[in-house]
Amino acid sequence: MTGRRDTRTALPATRLPGTEPKAKAKANAKVRVLSAGALALCLSTAVGCGVVPGTTGGSGDDTVTVMTWAPEKTRTTNKPGMPAMAKTYARWVNDHGGINGRKLKVLTCNDHNDTVAAANCARRAVEENVVAVVGSYSQHARSFFSPLEAAGIPYLGGYGVTDDEFTSPLSYPVNGGQPSLLAGLGRQLARTCGPVTLIRPDTIAGDELPVLLDSGLTAGGHPAAVDQRAAEDATEYLGHAKRALQRASTDAREEGCVIPALGDRTNTFMDSFRRAREDYPTVRTASVLGSVDQSMVDATGSTYEGAYVTGWYPAASDERWQPMRDVIQEEAFGDNRIDVADPGVQTTWIAYTALQKAIESLGDGEVSARSLRRTLDDGLKIDTGGLTPTLSWSFQDLITASGFPRLVNADVTFQVVRKGKLATERKGFANVSKVLETTQTP
Structure with missing residues (x-):
């Protein structure tokens, strides 16, 4: 898309792996291989490389x-x-x-x-x-x-x-960093959601998100998410929230899910989502731990009630x-x-x-x-x-x-917001290593 900015933001304060342009990524990969080899040589001696x-x-x-x-x-x-x-x-x-x-x-x-x-x-x-x-x-x-x-x-x-x-x-x-969380969230939603819509930044870093999320969704036999781009620095997202809700409601038999992944603007989106949600009461939200935590749930009242959340560790109440x-x-x-x-x-x-x-x-x-x-x-x-x-x-x-x-x-946990508290949605860990091993990032 012409004019797209490479601001390196995706989830909150996060730049995911593999977000460089392809040519640059290949060059960087060569540099990393050379650097790693040189570093290994340096570290194998007491005073290597000065x-x-x-x-x-x-x-x-x-x-x-x-x-x-x-x-x-x-x-x-x-x-x-x-x-x-x-x-x-x-x-x-x-x-x-x-x-x-x-x-x-x-x-x-x-x-x-x-x-x-x-x-x-x-x-x-x-x-x-x-x-x-x-x-x-x-x-x-x-x-x-x-x-x-x-x-x-x-x-x-x-x-x-x-x-x-x-x-x-x-x-x-x-x-497992953000890659494991996104792949895990796809796995979690494949079992629980109908149509899924992802709201993410219209940036090069944002291009990574649907790939990792879809890898988890498709591994669970679910169709890929609708990829909805949005400006990462907007002051309101009411139009985006309405479109996301409409797309997540295309199947009347199953409740859809909307995933906001707008970094520091996620809260801004959720404020718009709360106002637009009145006409779509069955649509649920989903996110990863770090984008949503207990303090955010506490601060937003019932906005996140019923939200699916993927984390690295057991729920804090464990x-x-x-x-x-x-x-x-x-x-x-x-x-x-x-x-x-x-x-x-x-x-x-x-x-x-x-x-x-x-x-x-x-x-x-x-x-x-x-x-x-x-x-x-x-x-x-x-x-x-x-x-x-x-x-x-x-x-x-x-x-x-x-x-x-x-x-x-590459283990993740599946949680859900119940009565204003993050609680375990599924006991134990889910391992997404096989998903990540087969994922080809941009």
Whole structure:
């Protein structure tokens, strides 16, 4: 479409893998292959490529220093709960004897949703000699991965908002990112919805969304969704909402579903949708966790009642989150930055759980960026208490999904809003690795 802007937005503050133009994507793929090979050579030596990876683990032999970053106090996506959860975890660990007797020191950094600030956070991590960046959120992976890769610092448990988190050899993701959520949402709606309409940005990044959603729908024997483009910066979407509702109501025998995927404008769309919905009471909404969370459901009254939501982890009410709730109660009671239903906070908890188990596996040995990479690459199995499948990043554990070579966890959960609360719609996890392995992204 003439005049289409490549603004790199799709779901909230998210640029999905594979959104470059084809020619550029091929070039980038070649660069990534070369970079990965060069990086592997550098990391195989102690001082390769003029870099000495961190070896002390922090300010002293009895302290392990890590960093967590996320945007705070910006006009767009903010994740203050992630660094707050990291600090809380460190206090809890240190109050209970540390990890193998070592204290855990957590540095935090605000990436301000800015490319330069994200790179500065990474450079600070190198200067502070951290052994890992853990449980973090940033949209600017191409800025922060270069300093981390040069210093050999692993990126453990990122939120999963960029393609680089599933391509960098130093990335150890704990979830399947937005690709798994969209493919999973398609699987969920294939069982429950009639006609499906997707409202998404008219951008190159937005072109990725219907491909991933349709891969899940068609795998479940459902027709592809109606792809409805919309301006990502509109101030109202009443016309789009009416058209989406009409399209989702073409089959009188089955209730249709409308999926808003307009990034920060999703709330604006839902306000228009609420007003237009009176004539189509049977049409339901659907989304992925991150686009919709409990705080948004609370703020919008009954707008999301009955909505289908696909997430990475069990619902916040699940008993498997009790250890996290206990730690928050003990160390951060009253800290309103930490919401147990926030997928960012949940990701940070799981990432620090993985970090602790990795450090414990080293025993009395050196804790460094190099030793952590080695134990993670060698197939360490990490049990997260059922919040994810057992995590392991050895070569044989990697999913053979095109474009996502570092993806190891393609499990998702199906939830639904009932009586104003996100609740489990189907018990257990659904694995979408086969769907992703057969998906050809633009």
